[in-house]
Every structure is written in structure tokens, then in C-alpha cells.
Amino acid sequence: TACMSVTGAMAQSDPLPSWNDGAPKQAIVDFVTAVTTEGGPDYVAPTDRIATFDNDGTLWSEQPMYVQLAFALDRIKQMAPDHPEWKDKEPYKSVLAGDLKGLAATGEKGVVELVAVTHAGMTSDEFTKIATDWIATAKHPKTGRLYTDMVYQPMLELVDYLHSNDFRVFIVSGGGIEFMRPWTEKVYGIPTERVVGSSIKTEYKVVDGKPVINRLPAVDFVDDKEGKPIGILGHIGKRPIAAFGNSDGDFQMLQWATSGDGKRFGLIVHHDDGDREVAYDRKSVFGKLDKALDEGPGLGWTIVSMKNDWKQVYPGQ
Amino acid sequence: TACMSVTGAMAQSDPLPSWNDGAPKQAIVDFVTAVTTEGGPDYVAPTDRIATFDNDGTLWSEQPMYVQLAFALDRIKQMAPDHPEWKDKEPYKSVLAGDLKGLAATGEKGVVELVAVTHAGMTSDEFTKIATDWIATAKHPKTGRLYTDMVYQPMLELVDYLHSNDFRVFIVSGGGIEFMRPWTEKVYGIPTERVVGSSIKTEYKVVDGKPVINRLPAVDFVDDKEGKPIGILGHIGKRPIAAFGNSDGDFQMLQWATSGDGKRFGLIVHHDDGDREVAYDRKSVFGKLDKALDEGPGLGWTIVSMKNDWKQVYPGQ
Ligand SMILES: [Ca+2]
Ligand SMILES: [Ca+2]
Structure with a gap:
């Protein structure tokens, strides 16, 4: 049964060692097991195993500012x-x-x-x-660490766990698409074409015989709120079966992902750890989490408490 | 040496059996061998092996109309x-x-x-x-075959050959992105997120508690000519090292791909086979090929004669 295979898999080797045992970790493992169990009622073929992750505050730090x-x-x-x-x-x-x-x-x-x-x-x-x-x-002003070290170890493990179960993992962020692409493959194992983000307009020109793409001072697309499902459709062309975020800007992405047919998974990271990170939610300038915190549980979304559910926040601590 | 390994690989099993021996086939094999030979001067790491293909007239028929x-x-x-x-x-x-x-x-x-x-x-x-x-x-009006059977067997082999050499192959077409996505994986082995095309505007709405994405009657993006490099940047985020087309609408895509650093490859399919397909180029309403036919060879692009270079046009003949 699914339950036994979960226990079996976890006994063999824990794919999420930085997660404390508890409901969120169990929900993740149950979901992945369900959609990857061939012949099971919730099986999803690899081609449809699409997962989308917000970036700021979900995969890496967004405090004291983006x-x-x-x-x-x-x-x-x-x-x-x-x-x-x-x-x-x-x-x-x-x-x-x-x-x-x-x-x-x-x-x-x-x-x-x-x-x-x-x-x-x-x-x-x-x-x-x-x-x-x-x-x-560039260094983080509080910790003095490189920004690319200010990523969340439990989320890195989650991305790897999904990859090892034949998911295709995309970043879907309000941040600038070309700002993220130079480092996402090295830091998250997510290549440039799996990065969706906000963009400015560009133009193709041949200058002195050399083709260039110029970046123009005009907004092209804002990949936030209602923009996230639109960005997902445009870039991926399939509805994700799992989506991961941390703020109200992710509400529509999780709503879109989790309202599809079959087994679905939505997860919100709640920054409630003032000791190891920063405690913020309803009143934060960056990463405001209010509506999704209230409505998420009723929609079946998993709310992760950084404080209680994560053994470790950053890598190498 | 590269030359010996090509001969060796081809002797073992021909990855392009529907291609006649000749300069275009040799150019393809030489390119793939060069960029995949570890330690060689033209080696390209798998992460940068991006190839883009036009669709209409390059992968499938565009006559008597798109x-x-x-x-x-x-x-x-x-x-x-x-x-x-x-x-x-x-x-x-x-x-x-x-x-x-x-x-x-x-x-x-x-x-x-x-x-x-x-x-x-x-x-x-x-x-x-x-x-x-x-x-x-739906059936093709001349042949009575399904449109998805009106694909070019030599190009299917080429896509497979690139896939088997760790290329990531994208479609970059002037056609509608959502018109192509339902069948590209089945027909070409290219999943939805590797399809770039023209698009109309969309909006995300919740209707009677159910989220939907509505298609609006307004053009969002035209993925043709100068639009192709722009679409490539937006969707892929890397410059292709190889690009494949058949018309002047592909000029900028090939120009962009082949003007990058290192070994590059551009290929134009010339529809010159009036017996097995349709002979058309400079004056065609669909798939006009004029400038790229004149300037392509000087830019190092390979011009493929359907008549002379292809043993077979469609699958299963
Ligand atoms: Ca966020
Ligand atoms: Ca074409």
C-alpha cells in the first residue's frame, strides 16, 4: 500500500533531512509517493509532474529587502x-x-x-x-554571507526530492527573469528555461553587423498575483500539480495549481522564526502573507512553520 | 580525432537514415560531433546545448496553407x-x-x-x-493524411539525433503557442514548455469559485522575424547554438544563433521537391524564402535541398 511504501522509502534514506517529522513533511512525502506510485489511484505520468516555486521568501531570503x-x-x-x-x-x-x-x-x-x-x-x-x-x-547586510548562501536548506532538499521523482521544477517569481537566470542552475539546479519572472520589453537589432537584444525602459510583464498563472501558461503550457510560495502574491498560483483535477499539492512557507531568520507575515512590506495564511488551510494547503518544521534554515550551519 | 570518430559513429549506426550522404548530412554530423567531443576545441557543455526549430515548413507541411x-x-x-x-x-x-x-x-x-x-x-x-x-x-486536403503525419521524417530523425546527444530542442514558431502544444510531445517528443510561439492576451479569473484562464481577442506576441530572438530570450534565456528554419521569417533566429561565440550551426530547408512535396520559395504566400536563400550560404548556413538531400519526405512511405 502507499502507506507502507512511504514508511519503506523513509526508512531507507530520508530525502528531507532538514525537515522535522510532522504534518508538513508527511504531507510532502505522501503527495510525492501518491503521484509516483504506478497503478495507484493518484498516479501522474512524469510528463505532467510540473511543480512551481516562488523565489523570494520561498527559496531564498527576502529580508531586510528583496x-x-x-x-x-x-x-x-x-x-x-x-x-x-x-x-x-x-x-x-x-x-x-x-x-x-x-x-x-x-x-x-x-x-x-x-x-x-x-x-x-x-x-x-x-x-x-x-x-x-x-x-x-554581494553580501547580505545582516549575515555577511553571499546572497546565494541565503537559500533555505529544507527547500533545496525539496527541489532535489522532486527532481529525483521526475518532476520538472520551475521558478515562478515576481522578480526579474534575467536577474535570476544567471545563477538558478548553479544554486537550485534549475536551468534558465525553467525560470519564469517579471520582464521588461526588449528589441532585437543589428548594430555594426552584430546582433544584440536591447533592454528597454518599459515593463513587459509582471509575474505576480494573477500574473503567476498567466506566466505559467505562457512559459510551461501545463497546470502545475504542486505549487510552493510564501506570500499573498502566490495565492493565485496555488489556487490555480490545486484546483486542477486529481491529486494536487500547495504549500506556504510561514516566516515565524525570529531567532534563526525574521518573523514576518501580515504587515511586512516584502512578502506580505495575510489572505493565504487565513484561507490556505481551508483550501487544503500545507502551512510550513519555519520555526517548528525546519531543523535548519540555511546550508552549512 | 573528430574525423575518425564521425566515421566510427556513422559506421556503427546511422542516426539520420532518411538523409542522403552529402554536404548537409555531413555538416550536421560534424557539428554534433564537434560540440559533444569532450576535451575538443568546440566542446559545449550539455547545459548550453540549445537547438531551436521553426515548425511550419521546417518540421511539418505548410502547403497549400498553414x-x-x-x-x-x-x-x-x-x-x-x-x-x-x-x-x-x-x-x-x-x-x-x-x-x-x-x-x-x-x-x-x-x-x-x-x-x-x-x-x-x-x-x-x-x-x-x-x-x-x-x-x-483533420486531414490534409491533398494527401488525405492526418496533419500530424505530414511531418518530415528526416527532421524527426534530426530532432531525435540532437536529443540523444543531450541537446534541449525547442520549437520557435510563428504559429500559435497553444495550437501547437497539444500535440508536439506526441509527434516530436518536444514537451509543452519547449514550445515557443505567437500568443494572444489572456486573463486569470475565478468564475463561480472555479479559476479559469480566458483567451482574449488581442494579440500579445508575434513570434516571427525579429520576434524569434525575443521569444527565445523570454522563454529559454540562452542563445541557441543551432537553429533550423525554412523561410525569411527564420532569418533573425538563425542570425542570432549563429553569431554567438564558439561553434554554431544554422540550417535552412529549401522546398525544391515538386514531385514528393511542393516546390516553392521566393514567391510563396506561405513560407517565403528569399533573403535567407541568398545570404544563408555566405553566413555559413547549410541549405538543405529536399529533392537531393532527403531519401524520404514523410514517415511510413
Ligand atoms: Ca515570495
Ligand atoms: Ca516556417
Whole structure:
């Protein structure tokens, strides 16, 4: 029976060693066992084993701010010597003064200008190099670790566990698609074509006989909330059977994944561990979790308590 | 050496049995051997072995008209009983009369209306079912074969050959992405997430408690000409090392793929076989091949003569 095979598999070797025993871990293993048991009532052929993961706050840290925002602020500081006019002009003035409240006060207009200046106006290859160089050395302000070490060990194990059960795992993030792609394969084992994210417009041009793709200062697609199922359809073309997130921005992705036919799985990471990470949910600027926390359990979603369900938060601790 | 290993591999078993010996077949085998020979000067790691294929006229027939256009015309005929007003209104009048010249005379306006009526106004799941049902039974007007049998046997072998050499093969087509996805895995072994195509806008909604993705009557993205490198960046996030097409709509895709660093490969299928298929190029309405035919050889692209280079055109002949 399914129950015996779970026990058997877990006895052999625990695929999720950083997870404490408990309902969430058991729910994950039960789901994977059910959909991979040939001849069982919940069997899903490998071609349909699609799983989608949010990134910020689900696979890696999003506090004290989104990593991509830290990248944008660093870029402004790097570029500032060539732009003396910035010291009297918002949103640059606030950024250069390290005044996040002042930056927030510039509103959407300020953020759009920040994205345009730091993420557009270069070729796609140039942006990839900028992002690659930055992520190789930039450090988290609290821990001093590389951002790519600020990933959640239990979630890395979960991605590996799904891969080893013939799932195809995609990132579906509100973050910029080209900001993530330079490092997702190395850090998560997820190749560039399995990364879905927000994007700006681009154009193909031949300049001096050399083809380039230019990044333009205009938003193309916002992969958040209702955008996540749309991004999933556009990139993957199939409804996931499992989806993993941590905020209300993931509500629609989990709703879409778990309302399909057959066995489905939805999981929300709840950041309730103020000692080992940061405790935040309903009132957080980054990764607000409110509606999904209230409605998730009624929809059959598994709510993971970082504090209680994870033995370890980051790798190598 | 590379040369000896090619000879050795081909002697063992020919991966391209429907290709006649000659320069194009040799160029394909030389390329694949070069990029897969570990320690060789042209070696490419599996993660970067990305190949992109156009669909219409490259993997399957596009004469006497694009298959998707035949689908749209059939849909109009199916829907006509519910729309008595259509018999006096263009573009429906021409479609129902089987008058393709009349349809062409309605111009872009007519085509846009046709797409809106036949491809939008339903959910994504509903459209998938419509396309799946149609492709299961619709027959090619000349041969009476299923459209999914009107695929090119030598190209199927080429896709398999690349797969067996750890390439990830993508379709990058001007055709509708959701029109192709229902059958590409079965016919080509290419799963939904490796299909890039043109798309219309969609919206995510919850209707009576059930989430759906609605297809809207507005173009979102045209995956043709300059759109192909843009679609490749958006979906794949890496520049292909090999690209395969048959018309001027593929020029930019091949240009983008073959202008990257290292060993690259571009191939154009030239439809010059009036006996076994249809001979067409510079003046064709569907699959016009002019600029790429003139400039391709100078850019190092391989031009395949269907007549001379293919032993067989369709499977099972
Ligand atoms: Ca998140
Ligand atoms: Ca074509």
C-alpha cells in the first residue's frame, strides 16, 4: 500500500533531512509517493509532474529587502560618479543617502525610474554580466554571507526530492527573469528555461553587423498575483500539480495549481522564526502573507512553520 | 580525432537514415560531433546545448496553407450554423464560400477577426480541447493524411539525433503557442514548455469559485522575424547554438544563433521537391524564402535541398 511504501522509502534514506517529522513533511512525502506510485489511484505520468516555486521568501531570503532591490541600490551607487546631478534628484538622492523611507516616498514613479536606470539601457548579454558579477560578491547586510548562501536548506532538499521523482521544477517569481537566470542552475539546479519572472520589453537589432537584444525602459510583464498563472501558461503550457510560495502574491498560483483535477499539492512557507531568520507575515512590506495564511488551510494547503518544521534554515550551519 | 570518430559513429549506426550522404548530412554530423567531443576545441557543455526549430515548413507541411489557417477555416464552418449573419459578412462570407482570394482581400482586418472568433472567447482549457479534437481527425486536403503525419521524417530523425546527444530542442514558431502544444510531445517528443510561439492576451479569473484562464481577442506576441530572438530570450534565456528554419521569417533566429561565440550551426530547408512535396520559395504566400536563400550560404548556413538531400519526405512511405 502507499502507506507502507512511504514508511519503506523513509526508512531507507530520508530525502528531507532538514525537515522535522510532522504534518508538513508527511504531507510532502505522501503527495510525492501518491503521484509516483504506478497503478495507484493518484498516479501522474512524469510528463505532467510540473511543480512551481516562488523565489523570494520561498527559496531564498527576502529580508531586510528583496535581493534584487539591493542589487538596484548598489547599481545606483556604482553609477553615481558618472551622474553628479543625482545627488539633488529623487529617487537617487534617497538611494545615495541610504534613506529607504525617502525612496518609498517617491512611490511607483521612483521605483519605475530606478528599474529603468539599473535594469535597462544595455544589451541582454551586458545585463547578464552585470548581474552575474554582482551576485558573485554581494553580501547580505545582516549575515555577511553571499546572497546565494541565503537559500533555505529544507527547500533545496525539496527541489532535489522532486527532481529525483521526475518532476520538472520551475521558478515562478515576481522578480526579474534575467536577474535570476544567471545563477538558478548553479544554486537550485534549475536551468534558465525553467525560470519564469517579471520582464521588461526588449528589441532585437543589428548594430555594426552584430546582433544584440536591447533592454528597454518599459515593463513587459509582471509575474505576480494573477500574473503567476498567466506566466505559467505562457512559459510551461501545463497546470502545475504542486505549487510552493510564501506570500499573498502566490495565492493565485496555488489556487490555480490545486484546483486542477486529481491529486494536487500547495504549500506556504510561514516566516515565524525570529531567532534563526525574521518573523514576518501580515504587515511586512516584502512578502506580505495575510489572505493565504487565513484561507490556505481551508483550501487544503500545507502551512510550513519555519520555526517548528525546519531543523535548519540555511546550508552549512 | 573528430574525423575518425564521425566515421566510427556513422559506421556503427546511422542516426539520420532518411538523409542522403552529402554536404548537409555531413555538416550536421560534424557539428554534433564537434560540440559533444569532450576535451575538443568546440566542446559545449550539455547545459548550453540549445537547438531551436521553426515548425511550419521546417518540421511539418505548410502547403497549400498553414495548418493553423485550415483549423481556423474549419472552426468558422463548424460555428456557422449559430451565426446566420455570417453568410453576408466578410471575412466569414469568403471563408464559407471557400474563397481564399476573397479572404485575402479582407486584409489584416479580416485575419484579426478570424483569429479573434476562432482562437479567443473561450478558456485556455477549452481551446486546448478544441485544438486536440481537431488535430486528431483533420486531414490534409491533398494527401488525405492526418496533419500530424505530414511531418518530415528526416527532421524527426534530426530532432531525435540532437536529443540523444543531450541537446534541449525547442520549437520557435510563428504559429500559435497553444495550437501547437497539444500535440508536439506526441509527434516530436518536444514537451509543452519547449514550445515557443505567437500568443494572444489572456486573463486569470475565478468564475463561480472555479479559476479559469480566458483567451482574449488581442494579440500579445508575434513570434516571427525579429520576434524569434525575443521569444527565445523570454522563454529559454540562452542563445541557441543551432537553429533550423525554412523561410525569411527564420532569418533573425538563425542570425542570432549563429553569431554567438564558439561553434554554431544554422540550417535552412529549401522546398525544391515538386514531385514528393511542393516546390516553392521566393514567391510563396506561405513560407517565403528569399533573403535567407541568398545570404544563408555566405553566413555559413547549410541549405538543405529536399529533392537531393532527403531519401524520404514523410514517415511510413
Ligand atoms: Ca515570495
Ligand atoms: Ca516556417
